[in-house]
Amino acid sequence: MSKKPGPLFSAPPSAGAATDPLPAPAIRVRVLVEAPQHSGLTGPLDYLAAESLPPGALVRVPLGRRTVTGVVWDSPAPGGEVWSADQLKPVAEVLPDLPPLPLAWRQLIKFAATYYQRSLGEMAMMVLPPELRQLDAVQWSRRFKRLTKALATPASEPDAVEALPNLTPEQQVVLDALALPVTPEEGTPAPATYLLWGSTGSGKTEVYLRQADRALQAGRQVLLMVPEINLTPQLEARVAARFAGRNIVSLHSGLTPAQRLRNWMLAHLGLADIVLGTRLAVFTPLPRLGLVVVDEEHDPSYKQQDGARYSARDLAVYRGQLEKVPVLLGSATPSLETWFNALPQAEGGAGRYQRLTMPSRVGQGAMPRVRRLDLSREPKPRLGQEAPALAQALLDAIAERVARGEQSLVLLNRRGYAPVLQCSDCGWKSECMQCSAFRVFHKVDRTLRCHHCGLTDRVPRACPHCGNLDIHPVGRGTEKLEEQLALALPDARVGRIDADVTKLKGALEDKLASVHAGEVDILVGTQMVAKGHDFRRITLVAAVNPDAALFASDFRAAERQFALLLQAAGRAGRDASVAEGSEMWVQTWHPDHPLYAALARYDYEFFASQQLKERQMAGLPPYAHLAMLRAEGKTQEAAQGFLVEAAQRVEALAADLGGILLYPPVPTAVQRVANIERAQMLIEAESRPALQRLLVRSTEHWLALAQQHRPRGLVRWAVDVDPLAI
Numbered sequence: 001m002s003k004k005p006g007p008l009f010s011a012p013p014s015a016g017a018a019t020d021p022l023p024a025p026a027i028r029v030r031v032l033v034e035a036p037q038h039s040g041l042t043g044p045l046d047y048l049a050a051e052s053l054p055p056g057a058l059v060r061v062p063l064g065r066r067t068v069t070g071v072v073w074d075s076p077a078p079g080g081e082v083w084s085a086d087q088l089k090p091v092a093e094v095l096p097d098l099p100p101l102p103l104a105w106r107q108l109i110k111f112a113a114t115y116y117q118r119s120l121g122e123m124a125m126m127v128l129p130p131e132l133r134q135l136d137a138v139q140w141s142r143r144f145k146r147l148t149k150a151l152a153t154p155a156s157e158p159d160a161v162e163a164l165p166n167l168t169p170e171q172q173v174v175l176d177a178l179a180l181p182v183t184p185e186e187g188t189p190a191p192a193t194y195l196l197w198g199s200t201g202s203g204k205t206e207v208y209l210r211q212a213d214r215a216l217q218a219g220r221q222v223l224l225m226v227p228e229i230n231l232t233p234q235l236e237a238r239v240a241a242r243f244a245g246r247n248i249v250s251l252h253s254g255l256t257p258a259q260r261l262r263n264w265m266l267a268h269l270g271l272a273d274i275v276l277g278t279r280l281a282v283f284t285p286l287p288r289l290g291l292v293v294v295d296e297e298h299d300p301s302y303k304q305q306d307g308a309r310y311s312a313r314d315l316a317v318y319r320g321q322l323e324k325v326p327v328l329l330g331s332a333t334p335s336l337e338t339w340f341n342a343l344p345q346a347e348g349g350a351g352r353y354q355r356l357t358m359p360s361r362v363g364q365g366a367m368p369r370v371r372r373l374d375l376s377r378e379p380k381p382r383l384g385q386e387a388p389a390l391a392q393a394l395l396d397a398i399a400e401r402v403a404r405g406e407q408s409l410v411l412l413n414r415r416g417y418a419p420v421l422q423c424s425d426c427g428w429k430s431e432c433m434q435c436s437a438f439r440v441f442h443k444v445d446r447t448l449r450c451h452h453c454g455l456t457d458r459v460p461r462a463c464p465h466c467g468n469l470d471i472h473p474v475g476r477g478t479e480k481l482e483e484q485l486a487l488a489l490p491d492a493r494v495g496r497i498d499a500d501v502t503k504l505k506g507a508l509e510d511k512l513a514s515v516h517a518g519e520v521d522i523l524v525g526t527q528m529v530a531k532g533h534d535f536r537r538i539t540l541v542a543a544v545n546p547d548a549a550l551f552a553s554d555f556r557a558a559e560r561q562f563a564l565l566l567q568a569a570g571r572a573g574r575d576a577s578v579a580e581g582s583e584m585w586v587q588t589w590h591p592d593h594p595l596y597a598a599l600a601r602y603d604y605e606f607f608a609s610q611q612l613k614e615r616q617m618a619g620l621p622p623y624a625h626l627a628m629l630r631a632e633g634k635t636q637e638a639a640q641g642f643l644v645e646a647a648q649r650v651e652a653l654a655a656d657l658g659g660i661l662l663y664p665p666v667p668t669a670v671q672r673v674a675n676i677e678r679a680q681m682l683i684e685a686e687s688r689p690a691l692q693r694l695l696v697r698s699t700e701h702w703l704a705l706a707q708q709h710r711p712r713g714l715v716r717w718a719v720d721v722d723p724l725a726i
C-alpha cells in the first residue's frame with residue numbers, strides 16, 4: 001500500500017547525524033516499518049531517498065510524528081519519475097556500516113508474514129533485536145565502533161582440546177547418511193530435511209556436533225536451535241568445549257538488549273560460527289549458513305503463542321529449502337506432523353523427510369522399566385480425607401533409593417500448594433474475580449494467585465462469603481507435594497523446581513547445580529525438569545497424576561503427554577553404574593490405557609501409528625490443515641458476534657475453494673481472562689493451499705469487519721495458523 005502524500009517534511013533530516021546531510025531526495029524507495037496487521041498497513045511505505053538504497057538496508061524514516069527504524073524493502077524500477085518532498089517524505093538517515101539484510105532473510109520474512117497472516121512490517125520489525133530498532137544513526141555508529149573494537153581482540157586459544165568420543169555404530173550410520181556436500185552447487189536441488197529419531201540418551205547431541213563440525217570445516221555457519229532458554233546454558237557449555245576457539249553466540253529472550261544486539265550483529269556480519277538459540281533465532285541473518293539443527297523438534301515452545309504465531313520449527317524447514325542447507329530435526333518423540341512427513345509413502349506417510357534412527361542408548365545405560373501403579377487398587381481414604389499423593393509402594397521404592405544414595409524425580413504438572421481454596425461451610429471457592437478460573441493457593445507467602453491474569457491477594461482469614469474460619473486447600477500442587485514428601489520421608493532431602501522457585505535470575509542454575517552435586521535426594525518438579533537435563537544419579541522417575549491428558553479435549557494432549565513421560569523417563573538411568581534397576585512409575589486409574597501400554601514398551605512407533613489412525617478418521621492434522629480465528633471482547637457476545645459474521649463474510653469463498661469447513665464459534669477453555677471474554681472459531685481445510693487462499697482473501701474482510709465490531713465491544717482478534725491447542 002502506498003503512502004498518501006503527507007504534510008511537508010520541513011525539519012532537516014536528523015540534525016547532527018554522523019552521515020552527511022542527504023542531498024535533495026529524488027528516488028522513491030519502499031520501506032517496511034512496524035505497522036501491525038490491524039492498522040491496515042500491510043506492505044511497505046513509500047519514501048524518498050537521494051540515491052538508490054539497497055534492499056535490506058536499515059533506515060530511519062518519519063512515521064506520523066515519530067522517526068522510526070525501517071527496512072528498505074525493494075526499489076521500484078528506476079523510471080523517469082521525479083519525486084519531490086511535497087509528495088513523499090524523505091528518508092531521514094541510513095544506519096551506516098550495517099550490511100543490508102540479505103535476500104534470504106527478506107524472503108523468509110515475506111513467507112512468514114504471508115503464511116501466518118501478519119503484516120510484513122510487523123514481522124520484519126518483530127524479529128530484529130529491539131535495540132537496533134531504537135538507535136538513531138549517531139547512536140548506532142557509536143555502538144558499532146565499540147562492537148568492532150571488541151571484535152579485534154582475537155578469540156582465546158583453546159587450552160585443552162576435548163577428546164572426541166568414538167562414535168557408536170548407530171551414530172556412525174547416521175553421520176554417513178548425512179555426509180553430503182556442505183556447499184550445494186548452483187542449480188542443484190536443496191538438500192533433504194532429516195528427522196533424527198533417537199532415544200533419549202542415544203547421543204543425538206554428538207551427531208549435531210559432528211555435523212556442525214563438518215559445516216564449520218567447510219567455512220559455513222551453524223544454527224542450533226533448542227526449545228527453551230533453560231536448556232541453552234548446558235548445550236552452550238558442551239558446544240564451547242567442543243569448538244574452543246570458535247565464535248559461539250546465543251540468542252534468546254533472556255539476554256539483555258545489548259547482548260542480543262551484539263550477538264545478532266556477530267551472526268549477521270558472518271563473524272559468529274555457531275548461533276545457539278530459541279525460536280526467535282530462526283530469523284537470524286546468517287550469510288554463510290550451512291546447517292540448521294532443531295533439537296527436540298516436537299516441543300511446543302517452538303510455536304509463538306501470541307502476536308505473530310509462527311512455528312520456528314516449520315520456518316526452519318522452509319529456510320533450509322530456501323537457502324539450500326540441510327535441516328536436521330531431532331527428537332525421541334517427534335511431533336506427529338514431522339513423523340508423518342518422515343514416514344515413507346509406502347507406509348502411508350508423506351515421505352518428504354529422510355528418517356534416521358538411533359534406537360539404543362549410549363553405553364550400558366538402559367531406559368528405566370515402566371511400572372504402572374493402579375490407583376483403583378489403593379485403599380480408599382477415610383471420609384473427608386484426601387488420598388495420599390503417592391501410593392505406599394511408590395513411597396517405599398523412593399525410600400529405598402534414598403537409603404542407597406540414589407536420586408528420585410517426582411513429576412506433578414501443577415505448581416502452587418493447592419489449585420483451589422474452599423469453605424467447608426458455604427462452599428465458597430477461591431475464584432478469580434477477573435477470570436473464569438480458580439486462584440491457586442501458594443503457602444510460602446500465603447497468597448492466592450491467578451495463574452492466568454496474575455491477580456494476587458493475601459489468603460483471607462475467613463471465608464469472604466460467610467465468615468467461616470475453616471477454609472481449606474483442595475487438591476495438590478508441587479509445593480504441597482514437596483511438603484508431604486518431606487513429612488513422609490524425614491531422612492530425605494527434598495527439593496523442588498518449578499516456575500515459582502526459579503523466577504529469580506540464576507535460581508534455576510543454582511537448583512540444578514545442587515541436584516547435580518547430590519544435595520537433593522528427591523526432586524519434585526513440573527515439566528520444567530523433564531526436559532534435557534542430564535541428571536546422572538536419578539534412578540526413579542514418578543508421574544503422580546498424568547491421567548488428565550488422556551481425556552482432554554485438545555487433540556494434541558495425548559501426543560504431548562506421551563512425549564513428556566518418555567522424556568521424563570529419559571532422566572533416569574543415564575549413568576550406567578546405577579542404571580540397573582532404574583524405574584519409571586506411573587500412578588493411574590487407567591493402567592491399560594494404550595498410551596501407557598505404548599510407554600511401557602517405549603514404543604513410540606506404535607503410539608504414533610495409533611494416533612495417526614485417529615487423526616485420519618477425525619480429519620485432524622497432519623491429514624487436515626487448521627487455522628483458528630480468535631476473538632476477544634468485552635462480552636462473550638461481542639467476541640462471538642464478530643466470529644459469526646467473520647464466518648458469514650467468507651462462507652461463499654470457502655464453498656468456492658472447496659474442502660473447507662467453518663465450525664461454529666465457541667468460548668475458549670478458560671473463557672474469561674482479566675475481564676476479557678475469549679472465543680474462537682476453527683477453520684479446517686483438506687489442503688494447505690486452499691486454506692492459505694482463504695485466509696489471504698479473508699483478511700481484508702475481517703479487518704473491515706473488526707472496525708465495525710469495535711464499538712460493539714470487540715477488543716482484539718487474530719488468526720492462528722496451524723494452532724497448537726484447539
Ligand code: ADP
Nearest residue numbers: 165166167168199200201202203204205206362
Ligand atoms: P541425546 O541428546 O540423544 O539424549 P546425548 O547426546 O545427551 O543424548 O548423549 C547421552 C550421553 O552419552 C551424554 O553424556 C554424551 O556425552 C554421551 N555420548 C554420546 N555419544 C557418545 C559416544 N559416541 N561415546 C561415548 N559417550 C557418548
Ligand code: ZN
Nearest residue numbers: 423426463466
Ligand atoms: Zn463460606
Ligand code: ZN
Nearest residue numbers: 432435450453
Ligand atoms: Zn485471573
